[in-house]
Amino acid sequence: MYSIALALAGLFFRPAATALQKRAADFFDPALGGGSIFDNATFGGEPMNVIISGLSSPDVLTDDGVLNFVRAIGFSTECLGLHLGNPQSANLGDGDGLVNQTIGLREDFGSSALGTCLESAIGGNHLRVFRQNGPQADSGALFLAVSKEQPASKHHDIVPDGYNVGRDDLVSRAVGTKGFGGIFYDIQARNITGLMPAGSDGINHGIGVDGIVTLLTVTIQSTDGASS
Template sequence: MFISSVFVFSLVTLTLALPPTKRAVAYVDPNLGGGSMLDDGRMKVIISGLSSPAVLTDDGFLNFAQAIGFSFECLDLHLGGPQSANLGDGNGYVNQTTELRQDYGDALLGTCLESLIGGNHLRVFRQNGSEADTGALFLAVSKEENVFEGHTIVPDGYNIGRDLLVQNATNTNPLPSFGGVTYSATLEQVTGLLPAGSAGVNHGIATDGVTSVLTVTIV
């Protein structure tokens, strides 16, 4: 009886000493922590922190992106400097983790075609600072012109880029799949994270102020 009481007492003490477990959240509004949904463009898509954990890793997100029509840049080469964003998570301004381009159905070489004729592309920023460690991925998505137009954004390109990505991610017939992994995504359309209009937006292209939040599950 004495041994049992000591064991129970020790277990209770250990439990009280453990830090509280964080509840998973989809994302934290960057504006609350002094951040912004703006980089040089606008982050119009969020991959929720409630997604399957593997999707939120660098390799896992690349595989998901390849399932919905994006891949690494042509010959894995990047021209131009990275963009940065402050997601209000305590990290301040941090460079993008990666940039991906529309692959036109060929995950190995298709992005070379995008570099030539234009298409959709995205930049990824991860919310993982000590003030908002959600793991959510914030995507700056836009459809751009061809190389002869300097890859500028097409008119309404931020809204178009978002909508094209969401359409592919939420497709159910068939579900997006790549590398033997199949995905299902649910969509929530959110307002209030960024204003509608063109103020502070690269190229002065107005957007509708809607952010698409995708919760992506491996099935």
């Protein structure tokens, strides 16, 4: 009787399910969780065509960390802290639904203090950062929507082939060893196909993409050359 009573108790007093734990992964495919590799822009989606791997050094994946990293490869915050245009949103399939971009960054032309003012005027490379950290897919990876823009006189529209061009420009700046603010990074790149469809269907301004997403793994180097 005692064993039967214990079995019945187990049916009615099961412990509550524990929350999903953070899992070590480069990233999770947003589509598997009902999301998309395209964000939501004014005239369609923009491709999140670069991903900073969740297996990068943890400090790189924080707000301050990614800002220092992008400064090491020639990007910085908006001109005088003024944001032009509305933030875009994305669903990374992590259970958080649509979430606004974490930050927008611009090419700084060699000056992290004022260079983005020049980009705002004459155009250049630009990126938006989205973080995959919801309860259903917490990789910590950063999804970047990268594009090359036209000048302010043309309303910062995307240049022809600007999504592929912007991605390739950022990656070419990044690969290797780069540093800013006394922190040095080792950056490895790998192209991924099958995550993003090629073509222009549903894409902002009807500008086509080649379907390639580049994965960056960013490792902070200590002063003795060891990784952390």
